[in-house]
Amino acid sequence: MAQQDSFLKLKGRIGDLTFYKTKNGHQVREKGGVSAQRIATDPKYQRTRENNADFRTASLAAKHLRDALRPLILFTYDPGMPNRLGSRMVRVVRADAEHVRGERQVLPANLAILRRFNFNAAATLANTLFATVRTAVDADEGIVRITVPAIKPATQLSKPREATHFQFVAGAAMLDFSEEGESTLALAQTEEHSLSQLTVDETMLELALPADAGLPIVTVFGVAFYKEDEGRSYGLNNGAYNPMSMVNITV
Structure with a gap:
């Protein structure tokens, strides 16, 4: 590794040379590494190819899930969420014991690994709503019911100051993770409640999906906060305070 010894303090890449700064000064290194062709053909890199194939499977599945849940994800804001979800999906793929390495799939039986995944790491559901949310799924009828017990907002919601x-x-x-599969999403939300209410009555949200489809069902639940100004409500900080979590997986 070469070290720069001149008044020119370069940063970035010029041709095959990369200039960068460390605590030991400005340094430069030449582009290197194993070629893509060698990784794709050399028997020594068979394990690397297998790992790459499983990672691609997980990445595509994570993107499919994000696309399927996009209307819910838009209630939150967490730039690191795609990477966190991708890492969780890698665990789902690696849990596949039915296929060999490099051919592993997202099996419904392993989707439980996604349970309690929070789409907003800075505002998790467990640290925002201090009540037990109940979920009942009837896959044969295609009905999902979510019940929130009566709560006292002053003590059972960790709310943003504004x-x-x-x-x-x-x-x-x-969810349908097959190559040409399309997932189906049902949405529901309550009216807006004032945080100054002494008590909010028990709430039930009911969602309808295709009946007896034989596909896994993921249930997502969250809380959205608003600020009222001159009779109109506005979301706070692009959803940065809103928790959204996978509360149930039914296979």
């Missing part, structure tokens, strides 16, 4: 109102938001997605 928030004046909140609502519960839920969705149920029937």
Whole structure:
């Protein structure tokens, strides 16, 4: 590794040379590494090819899930969420014991690994709503019911300082991870409740999906906070305070 010894303090890449700064000064290194052709053909890199294939499977499945749940994800804001979800999906793929390495798939039986995944790491559901949310799934009828017990907002919601109102938001997605598969999403949300209410009555959200489809169903639940200004409600900080979590997986 070469070290720069001149008044020119370069950063970035010029041709095959990369210039960068470390605690030991400005340094430069030449582009190297194993070629893509060798990785694709050399028997020594068979394990690498297998790992890459499984990672691609997980990446595509994570993108499919994000696309299926996009209307719910838009209630939150977490730039690191795609990477976190991708890592969780890698665990799902690696849990496949039916296929050999490099050919592993997203099996419904392993989707339970996604349970309690929070789409907003800075505002998790467990640290925002201090009540037990119940989920009942009837796959034969295609009905998902989510029940939130009566709560006292003052003590059972960890609310942003500027928030004046909140609502519960839920969705149920029937997932098809096959190559040409299409997932189905059902959405429901409550009216906006004032955070100054002493008590909010028990709430039930019901979602309808295709009946007896034989596909896994993921249930997502969250809380959205708003600020009322001159009679109109506005979301706070692009959803940065809103939790959204996978609360149930039914296979």
